[in-house]
Amino acid sequence: MVPFGLRTRLVLAFLLVAAVSAGTTAALTYREARSAVLRSAQDTAVASFREQVQTLAPSLPVEPDSLREMLFVIASKSKPQPWIVFAEYGSLRVSSGDSPTSSVITADLRRAALTTTHGSFQRVVKDGVPYLTVGVPVVVRNGSAGRLPTGLVLFAVIRMTEEQANVDALVSAARDGALPGLAVALIPALLAARSVLRPVRELRGAASSMGSGRLDTRISVRGRDELSDLARTFNESAAQLQRSVDELQRAEARARRFASDVSHELRTPLAGMLAVTEVLDEDAGGLDPDTARAVRLISTETGKLAVLVEDLMEISRFDARAAELNTDEVDAAETVRKTLHHRHWHDRVRAELPEGVRVRLDPRRFDVVVANLVGNALRHGSEPVTVRLSVRGELLVTEVADSGPGIRPEVLPHIFERFYKADAARTRSAGSGLGLAITQENVRLHGGTVRAWNAPDGGAVFTVEIPLRGPGGAQEAMA
Amino acid sequence: MPRVLLIEDDPSVREGVELGLRRRGHEVRTAATGESGLAALAEFRPDLLLLDLMLPGMNGVQVCRRVREDSQLPIIMLTARGDDFDVVIGLEAGADDYIVKPARTEVIEARIRAVLRRMEAPGGRPSVEFHGDLAVDRAGLTVAKNGERLALAPSEMKLLLHLSAAPEQVFSRQQLLEHVWEHSYHGDARLVDACVRRLRNKIEDIPGSPRYIQTLRGFGYRFGPL
Numbered sequence: 001m002v003p004f005g006l007r008t009r010l011v012l013a014f015l016l017v018a019a020v021s022a023g024t025t026a027a028l029t030y031r032e033a034r035s036a037v038l039r040s041a042q043d044t045a046v047a048s049f050r051e052q053v054q055t056l057a058p059s060l061p062v063e064p065d066s067l068r069e070m071l072f073v074i075a076s077k078s079k080p081q082p083w084i085v086f087a088e089y090g091s092l093r094v095s096s097g098d099s100p101t102s103s104v105i106t107a108d109l110r111r112a113a114l115t116t117t118h119g120s121f122q123r124v125v126k127d128g129v130p131y132l133t134v135g136v137p138v139v140v141r142n143g144s145a146g147r148l149p150t151g152l153v154l155f156a157v158i159r160m161t162e163e164q165a166n167v168d169a170l171v172s173a174a175r176d177g178a179l180p181g182l183a184v185a186l187i188p189a190l191l192a193a194r195s196v197l198r199p200v201r202e203l204r205g206a207a208s209s210m211g212s213g214r215l216d217t218r219i220s221v222r223g224r225d226e227l228s229d230l231a232r233t234f235n236e237s238a239a240q241l242q243r244s245v246d247e248l249q250r251a252e253a254r255a256r257r258f259a260s261d262v263s264h265e266l267r268t269p270l271a272g273m274l275a276v277t278e279v280l281d282e283d284a285g286g287l288d289p290d291t292a293r294a295v296r297l298i299s300t301e302t303g304k305l306a307v308l309v310e311d312l313m314e315i316s317r318f319d320a321r322a323a324e325l326n327t328d329e330v331d332a333a334e335t336v337r338k339t340l341h342h343r344h345w346h347d348r349v350r351a352e353l354p355e356g357v358r359v360r361l362d363p364r365r366f367d368v369v370v371a372n373l374v375g376n377a378l379r380h381g382s383e384p385v386t387v388r389l390s391v392r393g394e395l396l397v398t399e400v401a402d403s404g405p406g407i408r409p410e411v412l413p414h415i416f417e418r419f420y421k422a423d424a425a426r427t428r429s430a431g432s433g434l435g436l437a438i439t440q441e442n443v444r445l446h447g448g449t450v451r452a453w454n455a456p457d458g459g460a461v462f463t464v465e466i467p468l469r470g471p472g473g474a475q476e477a478m479a
Numbered sequence: 480m481p482r483v484l485l486i487e488d489d490p491s492v493r494e495g496v497e498l499g500l501r502r503r504g505h506e507v508r509t510a511a512t513g514e515s516g517l518a519a520l521a522e523f524r525p526d527l528l529l530l531d532l533m534l535p536g537m538n539g540v541q542v543c544r545r546v547r548e549d550s551q552l553p554i555i556m557l558t559a560r561g562d563d564f565d566v567v568i569g570l571e572a573g574a575d576d577y578i579v580k581p582a583r584t585e586v587i588e589a590r591i592r593a594v595l596r597r598m599e600a601p602g603g604r605p606s607v608e609f610h611g612d613l614a615v616d617r618a619g620l621t622v623a624k625n626g627e628r629l630a631l632a633p634s635e636m637k638l639l640l641h642l643s644a645a646p647e648q649v650f651s652r653q654q655l656l657e658h659v660w661e662h663s664y665h666g667d668a669r670l671v672d673a674c675v676r677r678l679r680n681k682i683e684d685i686p687g688s689p690r691y692i693q694t695l696r697g698f699g700y701r702f703g704p705l
Contacts, residue, residue, distance in 0.1 A: 268489050
């Protein structure tokens with residue numbers, strides 16, 4: 001909105017105030033001093049000229065030569081400046097100077113001089129030179145009628161150069177005073193701007209530091225002004241935020257540790273139970289039917305419980321960010337083939353695996369991803385199930401598609417959530433309900449993405465994309 | 480059938496695993512503490528030791544170190560903690576493999592068999608090979624360095640035999656897992672790394688700059704070139 005920064009605006013405002021006050025002061029001072037100088041020179045000149053005229057008026061001759069003599073007398077008495085005297089009487093023009101008339105005397109003054117017995121004056125500037133022109137009519141004293149104009153008018157023309165020089169000196173003095181004043185005003189302006197801006201800058205730094213996660217950031221509070229109030233408020237808010245975050249983190253850590261501890265504690269009894277389930281299964285054939293069913297149930301459920309506990313452990317490792325990626329460069333087709341082979345799925349799953357694709361991944365985690373998606377497709381979809389590998393740019397794309405009814409649209413957004421039940425009526429699925437959540441975490445660990453969608457001709461499709469060069473490999477390649 | 484000594488403090492696990500293995504024809508002796516297990520070792524002379532990591536008093540890592548001091552007895556760690564830290568600690572102490580609890584008896588037995596399987600020499604080679612200062616006797620399953628016999632754990636021996644059978648050929652961790660540990664898909668590269676580290680400490684002159692077992696970053700390991 002405003003193109004300038006806060007500092008520039010503060011300094012400009014400061015300078016503007018200083019300039020206006022200095023300018024006003026200088027202008028007023030100049031005007032008063034100038035008129036005082038001019039008025040005093042002018043008063044002296046007018047009074048002195050009038051006095052001379054009055055003194056000499058009775059004896060003023062009208063023939064040009066004598067009049068000229070008299071004008072020289074008057075001019076010699078000039079003060080404070082030398083003046084040139086002109087006399088006008090009818091068509092007679094005489095002066096104490098070089099030319100009989102002056103171009104400086106205006107018609108206004110002539111008219112005024114004829115009508116005003118006291119005389120009048122006018123300031124005229126001609127060719128850059130100021131002049132004072134004074135016109136005094138010569139009057140004769142008549143006993144009863146007072147003064148009568150004789151028709152003779154004397155003019156004095158005075159060059160005001162000296163006064164003008166004085167006034168010019170005033171102007172330059174005012175200017176010379178104001179400019180350094182403005183320059184000096186810049187210093188307090190900068191100081192003031194800095195004293196305002198430093199806390200603002202500190203505040204900005206602290207806010208961005210908080211934003212990047214350093215919640216113990218605080219500002220040092222100085223003084224008791226509005227800015228220090230702001231700093232204090234910031235510190236209090238930061239402390240409160242830190243307390244809340246700490247409390248949340250503690251609660252989260254407690255919850256995570258609890259899940260992890262529970263899983264650990266479950267492992268030991270399960271270890272004993274799982275080791276003997278084969279004994280139960282083998283002997284179930286020789287027991288009476290009810291006992292055999294009970295024994296087989298225990299055996300199956302123990303197996304499921306063991307899987308659930310393993311999955312919970314894995315999830316809590318992801319939550320605690322303790323899951324590590326042990327990458328290796330492998331042949332993509334070979335890796336998928338092994339996964340299918342070891343689970344005896346190779347005759348149930350159609351595989352389209354292009355040879356010669358090398359990829360950097362964690363074989364154990366990638367095996368979990370593929371096994372989970374294929375297992376889901378076999379369990380929830382229907383055969384044939386297809387696993388398809390392809391390379392798109394820098395990504396390895398793994399697609400697992402089934403030929404079942406697909407995934408209902410309202411289920412799709414939640415399918416990777418933990419323990420999400422796609423079918424509300426089925427209270428417990430064959431898996432742990434954590435499989436897809438673990439799949440997603442494993443893919444994320446590889447720096448990839450997994451998504452589920454329905455193929456146009458029916459059937460659910462899961463697409464996994466992971467970088468060929470491993471997580472961070474893409475950045476390395478660019479660098 | 481192999482004789483197995485199981486050191487495990489939890490009674491139900493001890494009994495469950497013992498029952499399962501005995502049903503499959505193993506001769507099993509159990510001990511509840513590390514100390515009693517070490518005592519039973521001399522008298523029972525097992526073919527393999529199944530060792531719980533967390534034991535009261537002397538823990539599994541200490542037991543493993545004590546056994547490794549003077550014996551090449553195959554050891555499999557049985558652990559309720561599958562986190563990297565615990566697994567690596569156990570492997571560094573000299574175990575040949577580890578099993579995360581809970582596990583089915585068939586899994587435990589498969590691992591036992593893999594560790595115990597005779598190390599077969601590829602045919603057509605002399606039974607004693609010399610590689611630098613190392614003398615490898617494939618028939619007698621002994622390795623000597625400068626005439627001095629080295630005490631190698633079974634996994635270390637298998638790894639050395641496998642690598643030295645094809646000098647200068649590079650094996651990925653995954654390949655080594657499948658051939659040496661027979662782990663197939665649930666393989667774990669940590670086993671290979673830990674075993675290579677231990678083997679280097681025994682056969683290399685300077686373990687920090689290995690001469691016999693060399694690392695190819697991003698690919699795996701190879702034997703030589705010397």
